[in-house]
Amino acid sequence: MTIGKNLTVAIMDPPYESATTATALRIIDAALRQAQVVTVFAYEGAVSMTMKAQQPHANPVKGTTVEQEEHPTTKDWIAGLFALARQTGAKLDWINCGLCVDERGAGETIDGPRRGSPKDFFEAVKLSDGVIVIPTH
Amino acid sequence: MARFVFVESRDPYECADCARFLDLVGGVRRRSHEVTLFLVQNAVLAAREGASHAGGYSDLARAGVAVVADAFALRERAVDRLASGIEPSGIDRLVSLALTPQTRVIWH
Amino acid sequence: MKILSIVDTAYRATLEEQDDTILWLNHALRNNGAEVSILLSGNAVNYAVRGQDAAGLAFGDRRVAHPPRLDEDLARLIAAKVAVFAVEEDIRERALPADSLVAGIEKLSRAGIPEAIERFDQVWRW
Numbered sequence: 001m002t003i004g005k006n007l008t009v010a011i012m013d014p015p016y017e018s019a020t021t022a023t024a025l026r027i028i029d030a031a032l033r034q035a036q037v038v039t040v041f042a043y044e045g046a047v048s049m050t051m052k053a054q055q056p057h058a059n060p061v062k063g064t065t066v067e068q069e070e071h072p073t074t075k076d077w078i079a080g081l082f083a084l085a086r087q088t089g090a091k092l093d094w095i096n097c098g099l100c101v102d103e104r105g106a107g108e109t110i111d112g113p114r115r116g117s118p119k120d121f122f123e124a125v126k127l128s129d130g131v132i133v134i135p136t137h
Numbered sequence: 138m139a140r141f142v143f144v145e146s147r148d149p150y151e152c153a154d155c156a157r158f159l160d161l162v163g164g165v166r167r168r169s170h171e172v173t174l175f176l177v178q179n180a181v182l183a184a185r186e187g188a189s190h191a192g193g194y195s196d197l198a199r200a201g202v203a204v205v206a207d208a209f210a211l212r213e214r215a216v217d218r219l220a221s222g223i224e225p226s227g228i229d230r231l232v233s234l235a236l237t238p239q240t241r242v243i244w245h
Numbered sequence: 246m247k248i249l250s251i252v253d254t255a256y257r258a259t260l261e262e263q264d265d266t267i268l269w270l271n272h273a274l275r276n277n278g279a280e281v282s283i284l285l286s287g288n289a290v291n292y293a294v295r296g297q298d299a300a301g302l303a304f305g306d307r308r309v310a311h312p313p314r315l316d317e318d319l320a321r322l323i324a325a326k327v328a329v330f331a332v333e334e335d336i337r338e339r340a341l342p343a344d345s346l347v348a349g350i351e352k353l354s355r356a357g358i359p360e361a362i363e364r365f366d367q368v369w370r371w
Contacts (some may be wrong), residue, residue, distance in 0.1 A: 043266070119277045137145075164356070
């Protein structure tokens with residue numbers, strides 16, 4: 001791990017809509033193995049990634065049950081990232097933009113993420129060694 | 138001299154302004170900065186040897202841009218042979234570049 | 246820390262947000278002390294045209310009470326001392342009427358962007 005390094009990542013895409021979600025989570029995973037502090041600012045649709053109510057489902061086209069399909073949920077992937085942070089000793093600060101949460105009804109999240117604002121994003125940026133803003137289209 | 142990492146996630150088959158993004162990459166390189174172009178997601182579709190738009194990436198490599206393609210994205214799309222000047226790499230390299238002091242990361 | 250935010254996606258969710266969320270975000274960053282500038286490119290240069298009118302939408306009996314006024318939002322950013330640039334070629338390609346643009350927007354040629362971004366510590370595309 002690179003001692004003392006801070007990375008801030010801003011993400012916008014909602015889950016299940018684009019290739020960006022997995023890329024962003026891969027970056028955060030890699031960052032938790034290199035940096036001391038990783039701050040994620042989830043803006044707009046990205047706040048849905050941590051919703052507690054996400055549920056896996058069966059796959060009638062493949063003929064699989066819920067158990068067989070083991071369909072990923074982004075909340076579980078993100079829970080995995082929090083667990084990784086505990087393992088590596090890094091800090092993962094996942095901030096969901098509060099107004100975005102409100103308008104999407106995405107307030108019930110897994111343990112770990114917190115509600116925040118653009119101010120929190122800016123404060124994290126000021127302390128960061130690197131910033132990656134991942135846009136949407 | 139400054140450091141720039143340009144991340145291209147879109148492909149020129151679908152995206153009208155991908156060429157302009159590569160022009161920006163080339164323009165920054167011509168100003169003698171250290172430049173990496175990191176290809177992720179569908180951008181790697183144009184990295185395949187013989188692809189009609191691969192020349193854009195190879196030209197940048199010849200101009201001194203480090204052109205890197207996400208190894209996972211390549212494998213995901215069965216891109217086995219890369220156009221000249223492009224090297225595969227893990228996503229950890231993007232993080233490492235982003236954490237290098239005074240590096241600007243610009244994502245398209 | 247000087248920040249350049251490049252906005253090129255336009256009219257994305259602006260009706261349900263009653264704002265462009267990226268112009269809004271950058272105004273919020275400015276309010277929190279960020280030294281932010283904006284570069285409008287691609288279709289987002291159209292935000293600079295005065296007189297955009299999204300009024301009158303209703304879904305059943307639910308009216309959109311406060312449609313976005315993106316040209317006015319740009320003017321407010323400029324009044325808050327945020328430098329707003331727009332790519333000259335994108336303006337020309339879209340035939341934006343020169344006498345209808347929000348005052349205070351500075352044109353920047355595409356060829357000038359590599360040099361311009363050197364002035365910023367962070368360059369973010371949204």
